[in-house]
Amino acid sequence: MSSANLKENYSLRHLISFRVGGEARFFCEIETNEQFLEVKKKAIQQNKPFFILGRGTNVVISDKGFDGYIVKLSRSFSELSIEGSILKAKTATPLSRIARSSIQNNLSGMHLLAGIPGTLGGAIYMNAGAYGQEISQTVIEVKSINDQGQIITRDNAACSFSYRHSIFQENKECILEASFQLTLGSKDALEKEMNTVMQKRRDSQPLEYPNAGSVFKRTPQDFPGALIEKAGLKGFSIGGAMVSPKHANFIINTGNATAQNIYDLTSVIIETVFKQTGITLEREIIFLGDF
Numbered sequence: 001m002s003s004a005n006l007k008e009n010y011s012l013r014h015l016i017s018f019r020v021g022g023e024a025r026f027f028c029e030i031e032t033n034e035q036f037l038e039v040k041k042k043a044i045q046q047n048k049p050f051f052i053l054g055r056g057t058n059v060v061i062s063d064k065g066f067d068g069y070i071v072k073l074s075r076s077f078s079e080l081s082i083e084g085s086i087l088k089a090k091t092a093t094p095l096s097r098i099a100r101s102s103i104q105n106n107l108s109g110m111h112l113l114a115g116i117p118g119t120l121g122g123a124i125y126m127n128a129g130a131y132g133q134e135i136s137q138t139v140i141e142v143k144s145i146n147d148q149g150q151i152i153t154r155d156n157a158a159c160s161f162s163y164r165h166s167i168f169q170e171n172k173e174c175i176l177e178a179s180f181q182l183t184l185g186s187k188d189a190l191e192k193e194m195n196t197v198m199q200k201r202r203d204s205q206p207l208e209y210p211n212a213g214s215v216f217k218r219t220p221q222d223f224p225g226a227l228i229e230k231a232g233l234k235g236f237s238i239g240g241a242m243v244s245p246k247h248a249n250f251i252i253n254t255g256n257a258t259a260q261n262i263y264d265l266t267s268v269i270i271e272t273v274f275k276q277t278g279i280t281l282e283r284e285i286i287f288l289g290d291f
């Protein structure tokens with residue numbers, strides 16, 4: 001790896017959808033599997049934490065920064081191919097591109113994921129989903145690489161998918177690519193369905209402000225948004241972080257939010273909702289570093 005690739009004390013704000021947070025002690029945009037292994041090895045040797053960043057649409061990094069290595073997989077990890085009804089994509093491919101390409105090829109199964117602003121890797125890691133579609137529903141297999149450089153192929157069952165969960169949250173391997181079994185559909189009908197859900201997003205979500213999508217996971221009892229609204233917290237703010245007046249399960253950066261403001265707001269929400277209902281909300285957003 002050329003040392004020019006490894007940046008020190010690198011601000012990540014522009015790579016995080018919330019536009020907040022501090023610097024990574026080390027940051028590297030990765031071009032190849034070998035580079036990935038090289039940087040991972042450095043982190044292990046120096047006993048530093050290591051984090052793979054996708055599009056940063058589900059992550060908040062502490063204002064104090066991250067005393068470790070953060071890597072982002074470059075455009076060389078963005079590729080998509082379709083053969084018959086099987087779609088294959090590499091990890092840095094935007095989910096929106098995958099959804100739109102599937103529609104263009106008259107393929108159904110991922111078209112409702114078009115509005116999720118992350119990468120394939122982030123979506124597999126989180127088992128992202130929307131409007132009744134979850135990425136896990138169509139996964140045939142996922143390829144990943146471990147610390148020893150072994151490429152591992154897992155079929156759908158071996159990925160242990162469940163609601164917003166996959167095995168990659170435990171094993172910390174780097175997701176490289178995935179293939180999906182889609183079903184034949186009609187381009188026009190799929191496009192119409194996609195446009196309908198995209199409009200629903202625009203109508204119900206505060207997309208005009210920096211945010212990271214749903215803050216809390218669904219609970220068996222009720223939607224987090226409904227619980228937060230009932231708790232009277234819609235519009236409540238700490239510093240520049242506000243519970244969106246449009247959708248209570250979104251926190252927005254009204255301009256000058258810090259990562260700590262966002263974290264503190266989630267803590268107040270958890271405490272207030274618990275006091276009023278006995279329900280414990282669980283954060284979906286990943287908070288990285290010290291809070």
Ligand SMILES: Cc1cc2nc3c(=O)[nH]c(=O)nc-3n(C[C@H](O)[C@H](O)[C@H](O)COP(=O)(O)OP(=O)(O)OC[C@H]3O[C@@H](n4cnc5c(N)ncnc54)[C@H](O)[C@@H]3O)c2cc1C
Binds near residue numbers: 116118
């Ligand atoms: C406006 C908006 C709307 C959203 N709507 C939805 C929605 O409807 N449904 C939904 O599920 N989510 C939604 N999200 C959240 C987010 O987009 C998803 O969770 C997305 O899958 C995250 O992808 P990412 O590339 O941004 O990952 P990041 O946020 O960068 O990372 C998320 C996690 O994935 C891990 N990761 C990323 N790439 C890899 C890799 N190659 N190998 C291993 N681990 C990896 C990271 O380490 C991190 O732990 C929304 C976000 C926003 C801002």
